[in-house]
Amino acid sequence: MARRPRLLPAVGTARNLLAASLEGLLADPAGAGERGTPADPTDLPLVLVACSGGPDSLALAAVAAHLAHTGRCRVGAVVVDHGLQAGSAGTAGRAAAAARDLGLDPVEVHRVTVERDGMGPEAAARGARYAALDDAASRLGAVAVLLGHTLDDQAEQVLLGLARGSGTRSLAGMPESRGPYLRPFLDLRRADTEAICAFYGLDPWHDPTNLDPSYARSRVRGEVLPFLEDRLGPGIARALARTARILGQDADLLEQLSAEAYASLRTEGDDGTVLLPEDGLRSLPAALRQRVLALAALELGAFQPSFERLRAAESLLDRKGSAGPVQLGGKVSVHRQVRGRSVLRGQPSYGSLVLRNNGSSNGPGGQQLRRPIQE
Template sequence: MARRPRLLPTVGTARNLLAAGLEGIVDRAPTGSPALPLVLVACSGGPDSLALAAVAAHAAHTGRCRVGAVVVDHGLQPGSADVAARAAETVRGLGLDPVEVRTVSVDRTGMGPEAAARTARYSALDDAAAVHGAAAVLLGHTLDDQAEQVMLGLARGSGTRSLAGMPGRRGLYLRPFLELRRIDTEAICAFYGLEPWHDPTNEDRAFARSRVRQEVLPFLEDQLGPGIAQALARTARILGQDADLLEQLSSEAYAGLRTEGDDGAVLLPEDGLRALPAALRQRVLALAALELGAFQPSSERLRAAESLLDRRGSAGPVQLGGKVSVHRQVRGRAVLRGDASYGNLVLSSNGSNNGPGVKQSRRPTQE
């Protein structure tokens, strides 16, 4: 009888990480029980997602859950359909079921190619999870991906949430391998005898992420010593906790300040905004803009909106993006039915007649 290969320590670590990630999402049940929840692996055929599929297959074999997979074909490279088909065949061989390939159309309007592909991919994964009633969708991002994400955020001058990188869990999505290195997933694939596909775009210096991976992080390791990737991932973990708290506090502040004006406008009292710390004040303004359908406003746009509170110069409007603007309510102009009111910042989407610059029968008094 052939001896079973000794369990690779990295495989054991990966299994434990997945089990910890699934806590509270799936409950242990007898093997084959129809009540077992379904977990889907988002699989590209690369080392990270194939390693995750193999580890998830073990969870299925031990009766923790059912495991299927979704392979998204973006159609952006020659032969992508063949790559997707091979990935699907590989995970079926691991025992995953159901397995489906979803071909998407990537719309690059208003965003770069990476962002457009990501948007299309998550839309396909959302749909697949809904169709199959999945309890979770597993993503194969590693510590190296997290480090790259933080470095890109630093280069853009991003805020706390962006520098917090990718969360281990958000909604249906789980990233159980954020403590593993990319070399670990390659070792897991070798242990299971899997031959992963290597995405050529990962070597293409035309993409900022590839330059960070191939040039920036190795340079920092050379100049500052080993451990840069781990340090960046640790930074993301710390900032993630800070961002969660700030978002909770800003949501509470927004709920306490927000008043709905006529024509769907959102009113925020100036005195209440001034009383908030700047970190919360900017987040409250962003929440109002998002509620009205804006994209996440830039820090420059939020500071411009804050400047209206100084009551010097123009009363606005300040454009916050996504056809949402904010202006300072001028004396004598009502934004609620009834008597004229005063002392609010008014956020409205285009088409509202609340703005001070819109022609009307009664021209507001400027200060």
């Protein structure tokens, strides 16, 4: 009898990380039949893997397939073809075939159109990708969508945030979970996923844009992070990922406090505006005040305003100089309500900052908060 190959430590770690990430979402193993196979597999919860065919997502698909074999869930895959590279359809087809060979079902390929709409190419591609994943998860009734980001991706994200001069949420990197999206491999190195692919005999696709120096992320990956590890020690990537985890906890608390403050201050005007009382805003710490202003802008349809735009909006509270408007992006502006002009019918509204979407007749009640585009 041939000996079974010894389990690679990285594979065992990856399996444990995935099981922990899906805790509470899987079927009870006590309900499984002989050899862990349930009587009716269609009753099992469905988990989808976002699979590009690269080492990270292919390793995740292989580990998830093992979990499906235990009879606690079904595992499928969604491959998104952005159509941005020559031969992208063939690459997507090979990724789908690899997922099917691993036993994943259903496996779907989604061809998307990437529309810039004022965003950079990477952000636009992310937006199109998440729209496709959202659609597939909703239509198929998936309990979770697995993303293959690793500790190295997290470290790169923190460095990019530092280079942009970003705030707490950006420096917190990518969350382990957000809604149905889970990132079980944030404690694994990229070398681990490559080793997992080799263990399973998989031939992953290597995205050529990862080596293209015209992309900031590629320069961080190929030049900056290796330089830092050479000069500061090989633990720098793990230290950056740990920083992201710490800041993520801080950002969660600040967002909770900001949402509570916004709910207590917000008033809706008769013409679809959002009013925030100046005295209430002044009483808040700067960290919360800026977040409250950002929440109002997001509700009215803007993208996340920059720090400089939020500071300009804050300056209206000084009651010096112009009463605005200050543009917050996405055709959303804010101005200080001047004496004698009412926003609320029959009520004086002097003493408020007024935010409006100048490009839409819809009131804020018909808007949805825009979800920040994540890696």
